[in-house]
Amino acid sequence: MGETQEHTDELSAFAGLLDEAPAASGSGRAGRIVLIVFLVSVLVVLGAGGGYVWWASAAPLAPPTVTTQPPAVAAGQPAAIGMPASGAMRVSVTGGEDYLGAEADGARVASGGDDPRPIASIAKLVTALVVLDRHPLDGANDPGPTLAFTEADTDLYDQFYVRGVTIARMPDGSSMSLHDALATMLLPSASNYAVAVARWGFGSEGAYVDAARAWLAANGLESTRIVDATGIDERNTSTPRDLVALGKIAEANPALARIVGMSSISLPGGPGTVTNTNGLLGTEGIRGLKTGNLGEGTFNLLFSSLLDVGIGAPLTITGVRLGGETHDSTDQDVVTVLQSIRAGFHEVPVGTVGDELGEITTAWGARAEIVLGRSAALMTWSDTPVVTALDVQTPERYADGASVGTITWTAGPNSTTADVKISGELEEPTLWWRLTHPGELG
Template identity: 50%
Template sequence: MADQEPPIEQLERLRRLAYSRDGTADDRRRLAELEAELTAQSDAEPATVTSQEKQVEPLEVTISREVAETAPLRPRRSTDDLSHFAEAMVREREVERDVPPPVDPVIRRKRRRRRAIIGGIVGLVVAALLGGYITFALTAPIGSATIDATAPTVTPPAATLISMSPEGESAISVSGADDYLGASASGIWMSGGGDDPLPIASISKLITTLVVLDAKPLGAGENGPTITFDKADHALYDKYYVLDATIAAMPTGSSMSEHDALEMMLVISASNYAEAVSTWAFGSQSSFLRATKTWLAANGLDHTTMVEPTGIDARNTSTPSDLIALAKIAMANPVVAEIVKMQTLEVPNVPPQLNTNDLLGVDGISGIKTGTLDPSGSNLLFSATMDVGTGTPLNVVGVVLGGFSHESVDLDVKALLASITAGFHNVNLGNSGDEIGTYATPWGESAKIVLGKSSIVLTWSDTPITTTFTVEPLTTGARGDTVGEITWVAGATTVTAPLILDADIDPPTAWWRLTHPFDLGG
């Protein structure tokens, strides 16, 4: 016969079953019945002790003689039953602490439904938050790339030294280069040796020509009236021959046009023609000199004196500043400007002769008049047209008074013009592709900021060159995109060039956006 399950183990099994989720009302009823039965057994007190109990567990309690005599002897309960019962009570209290009370199935189903609803809501909230973050991360604006750029410096050339004549007095005026040389350049730009009146020698013939044309004007290309020379005019040849002045044949009864007679005065510097033509125009030398004085005053030449028409007299004097003004008046007259640039005399019935100004055609020199008088020295009033790259040729007029010799004056004038030309420089500002800075993005993209084209600027002497630039903020870009502009300023000249990217700047990846939330939002 199989062993019967002990009561205590049966009690524990029923308790675990009754308080489990699978326990039923019948299980809990059976548990209550078993607990009641075991409790009743433990409370019962038997009056006699069986022989079997004595054999199993003898009494070990010492009872006083008095008690033993008065109280009946009570046998001790079986140790196994009591220990099992005590253990069951302890386990009951532990079960009561650890096992929750049974829950009604309806309530359980409601709780499960509530938990499912709450779980679903939490899931939806989490999904919504996650979806919102993803949307934000993938569409949020991103900050501009960091710009690190510096304006390149341009070192100007060394200062230009203008080579003014070391002899006598000199001055020069330059028109057409005010943006480079300054507004005063078209007045007296440079001078040397002072501005005192000095003998002007044959430059006097230029004044005589202008005074005659004021009385007997000619248009461009016109020959003008015919002048017939008489015996008195013929005598002038001998007069100036004795004075060692430059002369040309003037037979009695010969004639030529006013234009041709002026050529004789200005091209080969014939002194006898200067007096003859001035007397023809005004009737007498005294009338001519009065007209000359009036003309000089009218043109502001207050430091110029004329006592005769040729310059053979050292009292015909002027200053460099007055002669600069005279040169401008002369070159503004088309008839005079045409004659003074002629390298060879072109008068009918007169042998060809070279102009006394042997610099004509050299370094752009186009006039005007030489003058030499011992012991005062050599003079040259000159004009020149110079192409130095400004777009419009420069008009230069200058004068040297009291030079050592005709040759030395020529050398000084050539050196002066050469120094002006050398003072204009094409300065390289930068070459296409030159780097001026970089863009760098938080997500690791970078590109250089480079010049979009090579640039140069024409400057005068050591004119400072300043550089400024503007660069646009950006987040992405393609190679060749224009991202700014660089500007150079040299005097009145401004040069600009585009600034471009030398490489692509790609947008960040989705992964970078998702893993760099604090770099988003611009």
Template identity: 40%
Template sequence: MPTATPAVYRRRRLAVFGGGAVILAAIFYLPVTLLAPTPITAAVVADVPARDGVEPALSFPAYGAAGIGAVGYEGVLAQSGTTDPLPIASISKVVTALVVLEAHPLEPGELGPSATMGDIDEQFYAEQVAQDGIVAPVSAGQTISERHMLDLALMASANNYAQSVAAWAFGSEAAYVEAARDWLTRNGLTSTTITDATGIQPSNTSTVRDLIELARIATAQPVVAEIAATSVVEIPGIGTVANRNGLLGIDGVDGIKTGTLDESGACLLFSADHVVGDETITVLGVVLGGPDHETINSAIRGLLSEAAAGFQQTQLTAEGESFAEYTTVWGERARAVTSEGASVVTWQAVAVETAVDAEDLSTGVKGTEVGSVTFTVGDRSLTVPLVLDTEIEDPGPWWRLGNPGELL
């Protein structure tokens, strides 16, 4: 039998070891490629520019100063006239009521503790008559509840009862003034000056910005809001008391306080509810320095109509709107779309900003939540989930075997 040559041995060894290497490579390669994690696909987020607002046209009065705001919206939405402090007359009594109620809280409809009127209260009456201020009857020994004193101060604008409730709550009108100054500071009304409880002094001054904020605070105080919206009340020992706000109940007006003074002219701090879309918007406003209340009431009605039109139902997104896309290395495509539509009532001048947060992923079934889109409108935010609009499947064995570089 012939002996194998060295070359033959080498070929046999190569065949054996080569086959073994192929087997070993297959044993290693197949599980690694077939069982490797699916490649991660990054979300490509759409560039969504901010939607700029459009300033509504408002017909502010040519006299004094005026402005509007709204509950749920910070600051002043629009204003005209001077930004300097002006005399605010009996609007001062809104501060009086808020400061008194902070010290002596009441629930809506509650009369609260009673005060016994004395010589100082008769003196308040005489002082106000001498200054041609608005008054309501008072006599020493008369008892009257805290709530009814506030009714007389806010509804009838009785100066003497604004002084009486302030002195009852803090011991004297001077002590009330100190408490009011502290309250103004704590509430950020730094451009407002209070020197008496009634506003008969022209040294009680404020700005449009502060007064819009005062209206916001007043409408959030249940007792003040209730009194401001009341047209008539019966007070024992006094009789029928009517609200001096001539716009109450007209065009949605439900408050807040009139003011009249030679130095301030006719003034009104007001609030009014308007239904816009599926929301009720509470518009806040003030007019200072008008010639008379009939004139400013007419101007305010026109302003309220324009302000109501300045709010609109804004469609933020429709169901199925795309905000991000996925394109896998194995050729599948899917989108991250909104799971539902969303809209919001907003002031037209307020811009809408959009922020998208979409996850990176490997696979996913249709409808899987993969992120969210957040719309910011002023100081409000609304978030809508994003879901896959179609399934992203595993690439399968043939693609895996043919594309090891994408897996390893």
């Protein structure tokens, strides 16, 4: 009795489905008769197993088909490092090797060759390093020994005055700490103090020159030539490569690095307040080192910068500009190269929320999009390629907003990841489709 009732219910369900069924080609009545015969035949065959309608309505469906095609991401604009058209420049970068490559520490950019050129008062930085090698200061705040200047030292003021060279007051019988004497030599570039300090350190300027040449050789600066303590002789020459190396040695000396980073210092009773000739201190992270010029077309700047480019720790940049036309143009050349290095680091947009990354389709014709769950950008250097990796997984349910995986973009040392989601509902198949597609059912 129960089986008869089940079969009757199934036939009623089939009869109701006739209204959903599309008309058969040819006569509508004939088509319906053929369909009824087919359905009844299926019912008779499967009836003993619990009923075809029940089986078809409950049978599992094949999983949807997932098709993905993440869009390619264009690299950022190539970095355009602004180098001067004349003279020479060389820049070394430390701290961005993951972005720039290991070669950046040698010289990320260079122009104008590596021939020796007059270095002018950059030679005073050599004087300071050689004297400190013989008479080191114990840290950045150590004043060091006291220098008592002799009459021969104070006579240097007049000697350099008549030559039109930069000098600073040195009263008869005056004395000061080594730290302050070095500051007076380096900040305003006082040549009388350079010779006085060299004499104090080595007994004579000639003995200092011998010591300087030995020190240069010991530090691998074999393309640098020193003939006096001041740099006013144009035979004091060096190459951009050697000068960058010299700048790094100076940066590593705490006392000297502190001195060349001061904008001014007040020394009562002696030279008074002296001001640093490096007017770029604090601009683009510049923290030193030394200016030098012998007149038009020979303006030089050896510089050090902690440049914030937006990648966490700032870059440590050591560079030199030789042969600038004027003091101002030399400064601008240095600012331009630092700004262009920073501009070479940029965020590249890699995706916008809602971007279509693929689609999900079913055998019964339902469709939904696979889209990006959030907007994302990636910090890169220059035109570093961006690599995309899409990982789509089978979700527990195919519902609007459900996460179906992640997408990851990588460029150089940086990666960023975003969720991938379903956008749209996957409609369930109709009972009619289930009944007429038994081969698609599990």
